[in-house]
Amino acid sequence: xxxxxxxxxxxxxxxxxxxxxxxxxxxxxxxxxxxxxxxxxxxxxxxxxxxxxxxxxxxxxxxxxxxxxxxxxxxxxxxxxxxxxxxxxxxxxxxxxxxxxxxxxxxxxxxxxxxxxxxxxxxxxxxxxxxxxxxxxxxxxxxxxxxxxxxxxxxxxxxxxxxxxxxxxxxxxxxxxxxxxxxxxxxxxxxxxxxxxxxxxxxxxxxxxxxxxxxxxxxxxxxxxxxxxxxxxxxxxxxxxxxxxxxxxxxxxxxxxxxxxxxxxxxxxxxxxxxxxxxxxxxxxxxxxxxxxxxxxxxxxxxxxxxxxxxxxxxxxxxxxxxxxxxxxxxxxxxxxxxxxxxxxxxxxxxxxxxxxxxxxxxx
Ligand SMILES: *Cc1c(COP(=O)(O)O)cnc(C)c1O
Numbered sequence: 001x002x003x004x005x006x007x008x009x010x011x012x013x014x015x016x017x018x019x020x021x022x023x024x025x026x027x028x029x030x031x032x033x034x035x036x037x038x039x040x041x042x043x044x045x046x047x048x049x050x051x052x053x054x055x056x057x058x059x060x061x062x063x064x065x066x067x068x069x070x071x072x073x074x075x076x077x078x079x080x081x082x083x084x085x086x087x088x089x090x091x092x093x094x095x096x097x098x099x100x101x102x103x104x105x106x107x108x109x110x111x112x113x114x115x116x117x118x119x120x121x122x123x124x125x126x127x128x129x130x131x132x133x134x135x136x137x138x139x140x141x142x143x144x145x146x147x148x149x150x151x152x153x154x155x156x157x158x159x160x161x162x163x164x165x166x167x168x169x170x171x172x173x174x175x176x177x178x179x180x181x182x183x184x185x186x187x188x189x190x191x192x193x194x195x196x197x198x199x200x201x202x203x204x205x206x207x208x209x210x211x212x213x214x215x216x217x218x219x220x221x222x223x224x225x226x227x228x229x230x231x232x233x234x235x236x237x238x239x240x241x242x243x244x245x246x247x248x249x250x251x252x253x254x255x256x257x258x259x260x261x262x263x264x265x266x267x268x269x270x271x272x273x274x275x276x277x278x279x280x281x282x283x284x285x286x287x288x289x290x291x292x293x294x295x296x297x298x299x300x301x302x303x304x305x306x307x308x309x310x311x312x313x314x315x316x317x318x319x320x321x322x323x324x325x326x327x328x329x330x331x332x333x334x335x336x337x338x339x340x341x342x343x344x345x346x347x348x349x350x351x352x353x354x355x356x357x358x359x360x361x362x363x364x
Contacts (some may be wrong), residue, residue: 048175
């Protein structure tokens with residue numbers, strides 16, 4: 001926590017606003033909108049996954065539809081497609097950003113259209129905080145008239161050509177889960193430039209209650225609104241977001257400075273115009289074997305590290321989904337390792353991680 005979270009939570013208690021709406025929710029939404037550049041509408045929700053679910057529904061995804069999704073991501077990017085009875089179609093990544101490959105995306109759309117099924121939406125992800133190529137993806141989306149759902153769960157504080165991640169798609173989602181760059185313990189948000197879409201999201205998130213004195217429903221709703229207590233935590237966290245981004249980027253620079261010169265070790269650079277919050281520092285090793293050797297050596301020292309996201313086209317749950325591949329995400333999964341990346345890591349912690357990795361590679 002940063003400092004003022006407790007006092008905002010106390011405000012909720014003192015004013016007896018222990019509900020899924022209230023002044024903290026309003027102030028938290030305003031703070032997010034301000035962070036994203038001020039011209040967007042924000043609906044605070046109970047999770048990023050819930051935000052994806054509502055976003056896809058608002059974009060018109062229906063049972064039997066197909067939705068394109070970046071394969072190299074966390075399963076929560078794709079699960080809501082299935083909640084709606086639609087089918088994910090997975091598309092591989094490009095080397096430069098590790099995110100959706102625009103050429104492959106265009107091929108996939110053409111191929112689905114030849115099969116008589118035009119995808120209803122595109123879920124593009126700014127993985128590990130690195131923005132996707134919004135210009136190239138936007139052009140493809142525009143050419144085929146398919147909306148983009150921007151999964152910005154890992155990239156609050158990142159920018160693309162000076163524009164905030166979270167404002168690049170038709171609808172964007174954020175996550176405030178415990179592992180994200182800032183947290184409300186659990187929470188998320190839907191972001192859109194359209195006021196009527198925010199209103200629709202809030203309506204659906206609060207059980208789709210029609211305007212009547214009694215409880216009247218003409219649509220199936222959800223219980224996805226953020227609680228006023230947790231939004232108090234969010235208000236405090238927004239005040240320290242910049243510090244968190246600085247700390248995460250400092251971790252990345254430290255690791256790259258001390259490990260990046262070793263032959264075979266690589267870190268993902270920011271292309272011109274890209275600014276990553278460096279949510280997690282990821283390192284590429286020469287091979288799966290070396291990756292595992294390092295991971296196990298760290299574990300011996302009680303240091304947790306983790307392979308990169310397993311591509312969704314390799315996940316048993318999605319084995320029957322169509323996919324369009326180029327080998328990039330499988331290679332990243334084989335060779336990549338997420339290093340300890342907490343905002344509160346000390347210089348001593350970072351030294352210990354780097355020391356263990358250097359020693360392991362020297363013994364190779
Ligand atoms: C965390 C995450 C989500 C889901 O957010 P929750 O708030 O945990 O539901 C979705 N997509 C990506 C890429 C994530 O990392």
